[in-house]
Amino acid sequence: MNDEQLHPLIAAWLDGRITEENSAALQDMLRTSAAARSEFRRWTQLDAALREQVDQSAEAALPKNVVPLPAPAVRFRMLGWMAAAASFIALLSLSALWLHDRQHTTARSLTSQAPEQTNTGCAILTRSTDAEFADTKGLRVGDTIRPGALRLTRGVAQIEFFSGASMILEAGASLELVSPWEAVCHTGKVTVRVPPPAQGFKLRTAGMDLVDLGTEFGVNADAGGATEVHVFEGKVEAHPENAAMQLLSTGQSLRRAEDHTLSPGNTRPEDFPSIEKLNAISSTHAKERYDSWWQHMQKAKTDPRLLACYLFRHGPDDRWDRLVENVAEPRVPSRSGGAVGVRWTEGRWPMKDALEFKSPGDRVRVNLGKDIYSAITLAAWVRVDGLDRKYNALLLTDGYDPGNPHWQIYEDGRLMFSIAYLAPADQRVNKKNNQIYFSPRVFDLTNQRRWHHVAVTYDNQSGEAVQYLDGQEISREVSPMHQPGRPIQFGPCEIGNWGLPTQGHQFPIRNFNGRIDEFLIYQAALSPTEIHELFEIGKPE
């Protein structure tokens, strides 16, 4: 099949202007080639989708108050036929109302200048322990899950539907998420918890549909086709295929065997995943990860290239709660930090401390001394909760004097490293040459509120700034203003803010919104392998 021949023919047919001769040619292709038919189908589907899209845009352009009630349904091409049937009208007004809302939503993203961010999910992955998914690799806690297949091949996971229903899955569970209100369990074991607003949540299995009337039940669908439902709390309507509905209450179970016979019984909660089991497994797992990280850090903190190593461990004997200890060895206590405003909270694991930065005044002050360096590395574990400011501080020197490094996240989610030097004498116009290095955009709504490893290395000989996210190099750049050998100096600085700018400057607000639970500063440019190792050592899962 040749697209160059086929496309003009399909287009002509769609536009209603195909000639007798071309129609014969098109039909010949369609007759003999499945690929041509498939292409034809794509074009006709696009035609239909565009038609629908435009209908909705036109719809959205109508001022709301001229919409004729009580029969808004007539505005919808297809539903027009129904308006003729009087008995439908009351009902249609209702369904048309939500339709109207929905269509406004879809149309808006097409017409507005800056489209609102949209999402097509129906649930969120809220917890996972040692979990591996078959079709949706890379699914991480906090991710939105779209309707479709969800197969857990390892570990335990909890998902929360947008309706409010939550579900715990065990390894082997094969599901299909249909909507916030409905899922299909093909095989495996799941436990569902349904709070009042999600009552009516429906779980379907091969031989039985279950409608939750509130609270908790477990389902086990085995590969052979037998299904069991156990009600741990509340009531569930079981609709077995070809049999009457049964209302099951707390303590009751119902099994539908391969041969379709139904047998009632008592519940066996121990056979199903539960929140308690998930808690136990995840705390064991987290403890293992934490211990492994801690072990590695014992060695990492003796790296002679370290200028400072903040592991954000809340010291039990720090009565004032404000010390952010520099644990690099040999110890240099003067490089320990002082917390201002920030509060201690949970880090990458439940047993790991972190500092939370929220208010415009929150910061950690550190003084790294007046020494000068020829290369540096900044590496931190951060959880970005939002990018509220134009510049969101990671680490900034108090001023921005020649050789002072600044490390921030720009408002659009790009990591930004900068260092300034005086312009050469012959080009000086009272200005500094500001070497700014941007990474590609890395933070957006999909990865905020999750722990990420960020790092940057800068070498004053090569002039190269290399930026990393989660152990992967994301940018490598030399500034055109670079001149080899100019010194790098920290002096007093702040983690998470820029509160003491040089005199005479406006007081910009650059407070970081989120958490930090590890911050390493080296007087050398670490290699990509070393950065990757830091990520591997510390990754939460």
Added chain:
Amino acid sequence: MTDDTPERIPTAGRPDAGYEAFVRLLVEHEPRMRAYLRGLLPTWPDVEEVMQNASLVAWRKFADFEKETNFAGWLLTIARFEALKHRRNVARSPLVFSDDVWESLANEAESAADSGSVRREALERCLGKLPPNQRELVLKAYAPGAHLKEIAQQAGSSEQAFYKTMQRLRAALLECISRTMAQEGLV
């Protein structure tokens, strides 16, 4: 699917439960039916007419529909039958395919797995990526009651050039949609 409301099992005793269930199903599967029929019928007015007929037939027969079986398949079967009936009444023209071609298109379209809702989202995104004047052109061409000749004149191009542009834009959109859906794991 992007349906944002629950699809509850109709409760016995409420007279309108069946209507509601039917309307919901129909609304949900409307894009699929429209796309299906567009590939089988020569013009949009034909598509609209058959959609209305098929919807009415589906409603009349809804009591026979076995709940929890495949509504889309059931609806498309009805749509196909209505399309076939309609075909007998339309005049022969280059737009009307011969019986054997029509048969294989109908068979394959019915079984072809596709999800209208997912495509729509990808389509929106891809339309957004077109330069504004080209997007404008596409939207105008698909506006209800649009006359392609007039749009071509307004755009200041010859009819032939305009058709060529439309063909190119469609191909570009399809290409972008496939890419988007593959990237987003929507396929």
